[in-house]
Amino acid sequence: MPEHLPSVVGSGHRRSSVKIIRTSLFKFVGLLTGVFFLAGYLILYLAHDLDRNEETESAFYTNKAVRALEKSISATVKDYAFWGDAYKHLHVKVDTDWAYVRQNVGPTLYSDFGFKGIFVVNSANQTVYSVVEGQLQRVDASSWLKQALPDVLTKARSGADAETPITHFVNIGGRPALVGAAAITPGTDPTVSPDDGLPSVLIFVDILDNFRLETLGKDYGVDALRIATAAELNGGSVFALGENGVAGSLHWEPPKPGERLLGLGLPLIGFAALLVCLMAWAILRRTTASAQALDASYDSLQLSQTALAISEARFRDVAEASSDWIWEIDSQGRFTYLSERFERVTGLARHEWIGVRMDLLLCTELGTVSQWLSIPNRRPDVSVQCRYVDPKGHQHVTRLSARAMADQGFRGTATDVTEEVESRRRIEFLSQHDSLTGLPNRTRLREFLDGKLKTQPTSERPLVMLSLDLDRFKPVNDLLGHAAGDAVLNEISSRLADRVRHGDLVARIGGDEFVLILTDLKGQAEVEMLCQRLIESIERPIQIGEQEVFVSASIGIAMAPADATEATELLRYADIALYEAKSGGRNTWRFYAGDMNSKIVERRRLESDLRFAIKHGELRLHFQPRFRITDGKMVGAEALVRWQHPERGLISPDTFIPIAEETGLILALSNWVMETALRYAASWPDHLFVSVNLSPSEFKRGNLVERVQRALLQSGVEPSRVELEITESVMLDDAPGALEIMRTLKRLGIRIAMDDFGTGYSSLSYLRTFPFDGLKIDRSFLNRLGANDDDRSVIEAIIGLGHALSLTVTAEGIESQEHLEFLKSALCDEGQGYFLSRPLDIDGFCALLRVTVSAVTPGIS
Template sequence: MRRARFAVSDGENTSDRATVQDALTFDLRVPDTSDDDHLAAQRVAMFDLAPALLGATHLVWGLACFLVQPMSLFAPVSCNPLIPLLAVLALDGLAFAGLWFRDKLRLSPRTVAGGLCGYIGISGALWMAYGLTLDCTLHSSHAAFIALSFGAGLGAATIVSISSPPVAIVNALVAMTGALAVSRQPEVLAGITFLAVVNIAYTVASARTVLTNARARLALEAQARKALQFVDEFENSGRGWFWETNNLGTLSYVSQQLADDFKCNPDELLGRQFTDLLSVDSGSPDSMREERTLGFHLSARFPFSDVIVRAASDEDIHWSLSGNPLFDSRGRFLGFRGIGTDLTEQRRSEQEVARLARFDSLTGLPNRALMRQTLDEALRNATSRRKGCSLFLIDLDRFKNVNDTLGHPIGDALLRQVADRLKSVMGDHGQVGRLGGDEFKAVLPGTVETGLLESLARTLIEQVSRPYIIEGHRVIIGASVGIAIGDPGRSCADSMIRNADLALYAAKAAGRGKHCFYEAAMHSEATDRQRLEHDLRLALERQEMFVAYQPIVLAAGEEISGFEALVRWNHPARGMISPDKFIGIAEECGMIGKIGEFVLRSAVGEAAHWPEHVRIAVNLSPIQFNDPHITDTIAAVLSDYGFRPERLELEITEGVFLADSDATDGTFARLKSLGVRLALDDFGTGYSSLGYLKKAPFDKIKIDQSFVRGAASTTKRNGAIIRAIVTLADSLDMDTTAEGVETHDDLFLIRELGVSQVQGYIFGKPMTGEEARKLANSSRVEAEGFQCIREPRQRLMRRAIAAINGKTTEIRLRNISAMGALVECADNVMPGQSITIDIVGVGPVIGIVRWAQAGKFGLQFAEQFDLARLSAKRAKGNDVTMLQPWYVNQGPNKVAS
C-alpha cells in the first residue's frame, strides 16, 4: 500500500492526493500509521447519527403507511409489512447503540466500518422487503405512495453513505437490487445504475479530498506538536527561554523560566515594556558598550545576539539575549522575537572554578597554590616590617589505616573534622591550608617566639589526637608537626618549605605525635634516612636481618614460659641498627608486611624445635593486622611447620583500635578461630581504654616497661598502677607480663603484686636461636643484675632563662634527670616556689624548688622530663636565635646592615 507524503508551505497543501485505492480501502484496512489510525477514528465518528437518520426515515414512512392502510400484526407473514418494519427499526437501534458504545466495546474503526457496510446492506434489504409487503397490502391507487417510501429509504441511505466509498458501494448494490425487484423496465434499471455509479464516483472523489486534507492537517498538527515539544523541552531544560514583543515594545509572550526569575506568573509580565525587566550589568567592564548595543538594536530594529544584561530584580541574575525584528508581508514592524539564556549559574560555576583553583574542595581550606602565595606574601611583609614569620607542616599519623579499614568516605569526613580543629587552634595566629592527602600547612606571619610556637604545636597535636566519632565509628589518629622560622630578607618560600619538611621527618622519627624545630643538622639526617630506606628495601634479600629471642619467665618459679621474637638488622656498614630506627621507616615505605612475615616464619620455624610447653610471641603491627589476608598467612605458616596454634602468641598494640570498625572485630574473630593466643602489648602507654579489653579476646596484658622500671622506688606510684592492672587482668581471666625488669628490687615488687610473667634483662637479653633453644630445654633460669637502679642523668651543663622574683635571669642546669636538675643561679629562691624555665633549644619546663643554697637550688620537674630532648645536637649559634631572633629590638639601620 502506497503511503502518501505531504509537504506543507505557507498554509497551502502542495502534497500528492490520496489515490482511488486509498479512498476505496481506507475505511476497511488496518491503518499503517498512528495518524491513519487517528483519521480512521475521525471518519467513523461521522456515522454517529447515521442510524438515527435511517431510523427516523423508517419510522416516519412506516407510520405514514400505517395511517394510509391500517395493518394487523397478525396478518400472514408474506403480506405483513409490520415484520420487516419492526426488524429494520430494531436494526437501526442496534446500530445506533453499537456506534454510541463502540469505545466501551473496544471496537476498532475498521470493525465499525465493516459493521456499517453490513448495516446498510441488511437495512436496505429489510426496507425492500417492507416495500414489497406494502405492495401486497395496499391498493393499486397507493402505488405512488409505495414508490415514495421506497425512494425515501434509499435516499436516506445514500445520504448516510456519501462519506464512505465502501458504504456507498454497498448502498448502490442494494439500490440496484431493489430496483430490479420492483421494476423490470430497462430504463428504470439504467437510471438507477447511472445514479449509483455517479454516487460512488462522487463519494470516492470526496473521500480522496477528505483523506488528503486530513492527512495534511495531521501532518501540520504533528509538526506543531513537535515544535511545541521542542519549545517545552528547551524551556524546561533551563538552557534558555523565549520572549516576544509587539511593535510598541511590550511583552506579548514570555516563558515560565523568565517569570520564575521575577517570582510571578507569565501573565503578570505580559503588557509590560521589555526594557523595564532589564538593567545593564553594572559590574561588567563592558557595561557601557552592552548598553549602547542593546538600546541601538531595539530602537533601530536590528537583530542582536548575545547581549549580556542584568535582570531588574533583587537577586544577582544575568542573561544573554538574542533577538530578531518581525515584519509582515507589507514591511510593517510587528515587534521582536528572541531567546534568552540564564548566565547566573554559569557565572556561579566560573566563580566556583576560580574558588576551587585556590581552595580545597573537601575541607574548604586554602589549597597548596594559595598557601604558597600566602607564604610569599608573609615573607614580603616580613622584609618590609622587619618581622619574621613561621611555617608549620602538619602530617596526620595513622590516617592511611583509617582509609584502608573504614573506607574513603569516612576518611573524607575525618579530614573535614581535622580541618575544623586546626582552624580553631590556629585562630588569628595564622592561616591553615591543606596540601593534599593528610598533609596540612599553617603560615604564621610575624610570629617567631619559640615559646608561642611550641605551645601552638602542642595544642594542635593534642586537639587532633582527641577521638573522633564518625558514623558510629570511634576513630583516633595523631599528628606530627615540623616548624621552620623565616628571617626577614634572608629566607625564601622554597627554603622554608624544605626546612619545615625536614623538621616534620624528624618529628616522625622521634616517635610521632611530636613537634620539631628545623635545625641545620637535619639536612644530613634526611639524606641518611633516604639511604637507610634504600638499604632497608634490600636488607631481606641480602639476608642482613635475623630474629633474636628474649626469654619470658614465670614470676613464681623462674621457669621458661616462652620467648618474644625480636627483629634485628645487622647493616654491613653501620653495624647493628635499632628497631626503633628502622621499623617506622618500614611502615612508611611499605616494607613492614614482608619484614613481619619473615619474623613470623623464622620464629615459628625455630620454636618448632622447642619443648611443647614453650610459646613464641611475635609482634603484629597495625598494618599487618589490617591486612585482609593476615589470617591466611598465619594459618599457612602454622601448617608449613606443623606448629600448634596455642603455642603462638600474637602481640598487638592499641594502634589496631584507632579505626574501630567491624573489620577489626572480624579479624580478631578469625585469629581466635585459628586457636592462637592474643596479647595486648605496651598497655598503659596509649589511651588504655577498657573498651579494648571488653571487645577484643585477649589472653594476656603486657605491662609497659615505663611502669616497671624503677617501680620499687618510693617516689613513684608505678606500683599502684601495676597492682590495678593485675587486678583487672585477674578479673578478666588474663595473664600479665611485666616488661623491662632489670633489678632485683623491681622483680621482688612484681612478684609481690601478682604479675604472672616477667621479661627483661634480669633474666636475659635477646639472644640467638641456638642460645634460645638451649635455654628452652633447661629447667630454670636465674635472675642476674643490680639490686636497684638510679635515674639516668644528663651531666652536660645547659643554659636556660627563668623569671625569678619578677626579673628575667639566665641560669645553668646540671645533672639533669627525668625528675629534676641542679640549678646554678645568682638570685635567691625559696623552697616550694614554682618556676618556669626556658631551656635553650628545648623549650619551657615547669618545676618546684625543693631546696636552696647560696648560688644554687634543686628543682623538681612538675612532669617527667624526656631526656631525649637534650640529646639532639644543635648548630652553633642556633640557641640564641631560638630564644630571641636576631632582628628583635633592632633598629632599621641595624637590620639593613
C-alpha cells in the same frame, strides 16, 4: 443610486474578503513554515554547537591527561636522577648490585610504575646499564628505542644545574612511548662532590597501550581513550603525540549531546508543523465560509480591519508560544512593545516598562544597550549578554538579539541564560577549588604562589608557607564514617580561613593536608605566634552529632627568600619541615633547616639498607627467656630482632622498626622473624614456647592468618607452642576486624597475649571481649616500684584481674631481687628481665638451654 447597487457592491466585497483571507492565511502559513524551518535550523545549529563544545572539552581533558602523564614520569625520573646515591652508583661507577639487586633502580620500577625500559647513558653516550621489562639486560638504548638519542641527551644534560628533567614522545614498533630523561647529579646530598665531566643520563621509558590509556582517560572524564588507527586519523577527536604526531596519535569518543537533542527536537517540530497545517486547513475552510456569509454592508475597510485583527492575534499567539520574550523600542530607546512572556520570565509588569528607556532595565558589561545598538556595521546575527535585577533583588543574565526597523527603532528577542552562565562559573570555580571545602586546590595554590614570588619578597617582608597536616584524623573516618570526616574537614577549613588575613591563601591539597601562604609576617616570633593560634583553634572540640571529635595538627614552615625562591622548592622544604614536626611528636611546628634534607637522605639510605638487609641475611635473632616465678623453670622465650649493619654496627629496633612500618617493609621483616623463630623453636624441648611480637599494621594488611599458617607448616612446630604478642592499638584501629583475625588464630591453636598492659585506656573491656591467653605487665610499673607504693597496688590488681579472667600474667622488666620477691608474693605467673637473663643470641640461648632445662634459675628457687 439604483437599489440593486448595494447587492452588487456586497458581492464584490464578499469576493474580495475571501481572497484577502486566503492570502493572509497563506502568508501566515508561510510565516509559520519559516518559523519551523528556523527552529529546525536552530536545533541543528545548537546540536552541532553542543557536539563541538563536547569535542573541545574532551580535547582539553585529553591534553590535561597527557600532560599529567608527562608530569608523573618527570617527577619520578627527577627523584631518582637527582640523588647522591644514584650519582655514586650509576655515574661515578656502575654498581649493578646496588641498582638491580638491591632494587634501588631496578625491577620495582617496572612492577610499581610500569616502566618497560630503564637506561643509563654515560658521558661518552654509551649505554652502561639497562633493565627491560624488569630484567637486567645488555641492550643499547638507541637500538631499543629505534632512534638516535643525541638531542635527548643534550637537553637532559642542559637541565642538570636546574635539576630539570625532560620528557619526549617517541614511536617504538608502532606504539607510542613516553621517554623521561634527566642528568644524574648529586642533588642536595652534601656528601657527594660532582666531577667536571659530562653527567650520565638516566632514561625511563613508558610504552603506552590501550588499557593504560583507557584507565588514564577515565580519570579525566574522557571515554574510550586509545591509540588512533589509520582510519581514525582523518576524523575528529585526535590528539597528536610528539611533534607533528611522530609518536602516533590518540583517539577518543566524545559525548554526543547534539544527537540526543536532534532525536527529541526534530520529531517535535515535525509534529507541530503537521498540527499547524491541519489547523490552517480547518481555519481556511471556516474563514472562507464565514467570509461568504458576511453581510454585503461591510465595506472593504471593515474587512481589512478584521483581517488585521486576526493577523495580530495569530502573531501574538506565536510570540507567546516562544520561550523568549520579544521587545521593540523606538528611536529614543523606549519600550513600545513587550510580549506577555516578559512578565513570566522577569517577574516585572509590562505596563510599568512601556515607554521607559531600555537602558534603565538592561546593561552590558561594556556599557549601555544603546551604545551596543549604535555600533557602526554591527552584525544583526550577533547577540550580547545583558544583566537585570528582578523584583526579589536577584540578578539575572539574558542574551539579547536585535534588528533595526524602518523607523530607526529596534526589535528583537531576549533569552534568559542565567543558569548556563552560573554553570560555567561553577565549572571554572571547581577547576581551581576543592569540591568539599571550597578552598583553593593545588592548581590555584600554584598560580597564587607563582604570583607572590614574582613580587620578590625580602627578608624584611618574607613570604611564609605553612604546610599543615591533621593528626588523629584517620580514626575519625574509621570510627565515625566518611560523612563525619567531611564535616571535620569543613570545620577545620573554616577555622583556618578565619585565622588568616585578607590577601593570604588557605588551600587544601590532599585528604587532610592544607597549605597556607602568608604575607606581612615580620619575623620568626610572629610566625610562631600564628602557628600557636592555628593549633589552638584546630584543637577545639568539633561537635559531630552527639559526639565531640578532637584533632590536632603538625605544621612545617618554609620562607622565601631565606629558604627558596622557587615554588617547587618552597613546597618541598615545607613538606620536609612538616615531616620533622611529625617526627618530633606531632601537634607542633618546625621551621625548615638545611640539615633536615640530609636527614631525609640519611633515612632514605637507611630504608634502602634495611631492604637489602632483609634479603641478604643482615638481621639477627635474639631470645630473652621467660621463667615461671614459683619454681624458676624456663617456660619459653621471646624472639627479638636485631640488625647487624656492616658499617653502622648493631642498630636498635627502635630505629628501624618505625621505618619498616612506614615503608611497608614490616611484612617482610615480620615474616623473617616469625619463620626464623619458629624454625629454631622446633629444636627446643616440647615444653618451651616461642613468643613473637606483631606490628598493628599487620592486622590491616598482609594476610596475617595465611602467613602464620605458612610459618607453622614450614617449621613443624605445634601451634600451642607459639605465642603472638599484640598491643591494644590493634583493637583501637579496627576492633571488629582484629577480633575476627584473633578468633581465626585461636582456632589454629595459637596463644595470644596482650603486650604492654596498663599503658592504654581501654584494656579492661578488651580483656573480656578478645580471646587472650595472657597479658604482660608493662615494665614501667616495676621501674617505679620503689618510688611509688601505688604502683605496687596496681600490679597486684592487674595480677588479680588476670587470674579472674583465667589469663597467664607475665611481668616485664625484672631488674632486681626485690622485684622478684614482690612478684612471687603477688602470685605473678611468669617473668622476664635482665635480672633473670638478658636477650641472648642463638648460641648463647642454646647454651642456656643445656644448663637450665632441668635446673632452676638462680634467685627464683
